Amino acid sequence: MRHLISMEQLERRDIERILDRARSFAEVSEREIKKVPALRGRRVINLFYEASTRTRSSFELAAKTLSAEVINFASSGSSVEKGESLKDTVQTLSAYRPDLIVVRTPNVGAADLVARWSTAAVVNAGDGKHEHPTQALLDVYTLRERLRSLDGLSIWVVGDVMHSRVARSNIMAFSKMGARVTVCGPPTLIPRGVEALGCAVEHTLDRLADADVVYALRMQHERMTGSFVPSLREYAACYQLNGQRLSPRQVLMHPGPVNRGVELSADVIESPQALIGQQVAAGVVVRMAVLYELLAGRDVGTPRTSSPTPAPQLA
Ligand code: ASP
Numbered sequence: 303m304r305h306l307i308s309m310e311q312l313e314r315r316d317i318e319r320i321l322d323r324a325r326s327f328a329e330v331s332e333r334e335i336k337k338v339p340a341l342r343g344r345r346v347i348n349l350f351y352e353a354s355t356r357t358r359s360s361f362e363l364a365a366k367t368l369s370a371e372v373i374n375f376a377s378s379g380s381s382v383e384k385g386e387s388l389k390d391t392v393q394t395l396s397a398y399r400p401d402l403i404v405v406r407t408p409n410v411g412a413a414d415l416v417a418r419w420s421t422a423a424v425v426n427a428g429d430g431k432h433e434h435p436t437q438a439l440l441d442v443y444t445l446r447e448r449l450r451s452l453d454g455l456s457i458w459v460v461g462d463v464m465h466s467r468v469a470r471s472n473i474m475a476f477s478k479m480g481a482r483v484t485v486c487g488p489p490t491l492i493p494r495g496v497e498a499l500g501c502a503v504e505h506t507l508d509r510l511a512d513a514d515v516v517y518a519l520r521m522q523h524e525r526m527t528g529s530f531v532p533s534l535r536e537y538a539a540c541y542q543l544n545g546q547r548l549s550p551r552q553v554l555m556h557p558g559p560v561n562r563g564v565e566l567s568a569d570v571i572e573s574p575q576a577l578i579g580q581q582v583a584a585g586v587v588v589r590m591a592v593l594y595e596l597l598a599g600r601d602v603g604t605p606r607t608s609s610p611t612p613a614p615q616l617a
Contacts, residue, residue: 305417305424306592309435309474321443324591341368344597347400351377351407356558357427360585361404368590392419401597423596431525434467437557438475440588444581453480456512461519461565464491468557473499490530517555518543518565534564545569
């Protein structure tokens with residue numbers, strides 16, 4: 303694998319290989335000295351044209367834990383504000399000979415373009431409403447840690463599916479891992495033809511009891527060009543996930559950032575059924591595994607379907 307742009311490019315066995323390796327990295331985070339030399343001498347550029355808390359910090363931690371050199375580039379405060387294009391910026395930064403570029407932009411397809419313009423490996427950390435493959439990987443990792451396997455699970459993805467890159471990547475990832483995926487939201491927030499990704503569609507929470515896992519999405523105002531719901535209050539009245547609507551047996555997930563009181567009520571965010579904190583923690587080890595896969599792991603390990611891949615040589 304040269305780049306990670308879309309969940310489309312990964313088979314189940316690829317997902318399992320990456321996540322087994324992530325698991326082998328989990329032990330590093332428990333050490334007093336959280337650093338291994340696996341990517342010593344490699345250069346990673348984090349190129350972020352959109353706001354990010356979790357994704358950017360976890361890619362940085364992942365690269366540093368593997369001893370890579372990291373440059374963090376945010377469009378604000380850079381020459382992008384003076385009108386420099388993405389292509390010119392990538393070509394400029396390529397003069398530093400990066401081995402890998404992590405890129406987030408508001409534009410669909412931008413990560414793919416960066417992969418064409420640069421000789422570095424490229425990881426898509428979110429391209430507009432298109433895809434966010436490392437989010438999907440860390441969500442599968444989190445579910446495997448909690449429930450062992452996704453085979454046969456019913457997973458409901460609830461909310462603004464239309465503008466969510468997480469939804470697209472996660473529907474593909476969850477179904478490749480054997481889950482049955484249902485998306486749920488008002489018709490204005492469910493893209494036409496979404497079933498082609500391998501999911502069912504519901505417009506009410508009436509059958510939510512069927513779900514083993516409920517994955518809530520934020521209303522992505524930054525990508526909305528019009529008004530998609532009458533008001534947030536009305537949206538919350540019909541779709542908010544709260545203590546009345548969720549049963550304690552159901553696992554609750556959210557990619558963050560959460561809009562408290564809109565898609566989730568405060569009580570369920572803090573409840574033991576919520577895996578939101580575990581998702582954030584998984585971000586580091588899963589992104590370590592992705593960096594390792596692209597930069598060092600090409601010849602390491604053979605694809606497997608179940609038993610864990612042996613831990614890579616860490617020290
Ligand atoms: N953090 C996720 C993303 O970047 C989800 C969100 O913003 O709601 O797509």
